Amino acid sequence: MKLALLLNVIDPKIGGVMIMGDRGTGKSTTIRALADLLPEIEVVADDPFNSDPNEPDWMNSDGGVQSASTVKKKVPMVDLPLGATEDRVCGTIDIEKALAEGVKAFEPGLLAKANRGILYVDEVNLLDDHLVDVLLDSAASGWNTVEREGISIRHPARFVLVGSGNPEEGELRPQLLDRFGMHAEIRTVKEPTLRVKIVEERAAFDKNPLDYIKEHQEVQETLQQQIVTAQAQLPQVEMDYDMRVNISEVCSELDVDGLRGDIVTNRAAKALAAFEGRTEVTVDDIRRVITLCLRHRLRKDPLESIDSGYKVQKSFCRVFGVEAESEADSAMAASASR
Secondary structure (H helix, E strand, C coil), X not given: CXXXXXXXXXXXXXXXXXXXXXXXXCHHHHHHHHHHHCCCEEEECCCCCXXXXXXXXXXXXXXXXXXXXXXXXXXXXXXXXXXXXXXXXXXXXXXXXXHHHCCCCEEECHHHHCCCCEEEEECHHHCCHHHHHHHHHHHHHCEEEEEECCXXXXXXXXXXXXXXXXXXXXXXXXXXXXXXCEEEEECCCCCHHHHHHHHHHHHHHHHCHHHHHHHCHHHHHHHHHHHHHHHHHHHHCECCHHHHHHHHHHHHHCCCCCCHHHHHHHHHHHHHHHHCCCCECCHHHHHHHHHHHHHHHCCCCCCCCCCHHHHHHHHHHHHHCCCCCCHHHHHHHHHHHC
């Protein structure tokens, strides 16, 4: 989960993360903590859409030339509540301005606030179908079009879509699931000593949040700097042609619909190499991200009991000619990365 979130911060074009798992496993806490790690971005001053001053396609709502003055601000992280109305999400008529000045004006919604940032949907599998359709449209095109009461507005809505949910509460529509670049599955920790450690950390935070934050500030700043460095280094990262062919062979063998799986796996492997300060993608980089990128894209067979993650790893090992990790090796690698 943490790796998928970090890679999406380094390269937002990966397309977001879907995190499914047991309740009470810290999914929402981890996602909201991500906002603190994001470096500041440059935006046009007083612009409701967080427009990039260096991007000519991103104009103000009236289509005019943007203001020359710019400001630095934190990357927006917007929560999309389950009970939100379509007007609140897409934007609507500014009633106050209409009554006071007698003019039609647009009041931006949550999609405008989330532009160039992160849009987080908790319990995404419980979201109403009409809001799912709005998100699908915006995530696909990068634009939000609003037609309301004689007003026609089109504004950029390029965001990293992050969702979380509990599989016990229902499945996600395949069309929406495919829009998420990566998919992480979280299980409840079984090891008693690790559970005690988590409880103690939580108790320490509750006792004195400010001291707890100060204690971990240095580690937090180091990680933020690592992300900034990785973002700058990402364009220099290269992947061998044979590796790209092998990734596509895995996708083809697993009968993955479309080409999103190939594209996302390529991007994620490069982002991981940049995160670790390298300019060449290794086979191990691909191994670590390919399950996250393809697990949710496989066609489900109701009679098949094999976990989709295992299926992806098995195909990867065959195509790339590497030995499958044993469960003990996987556990050791996971503890080492922690």
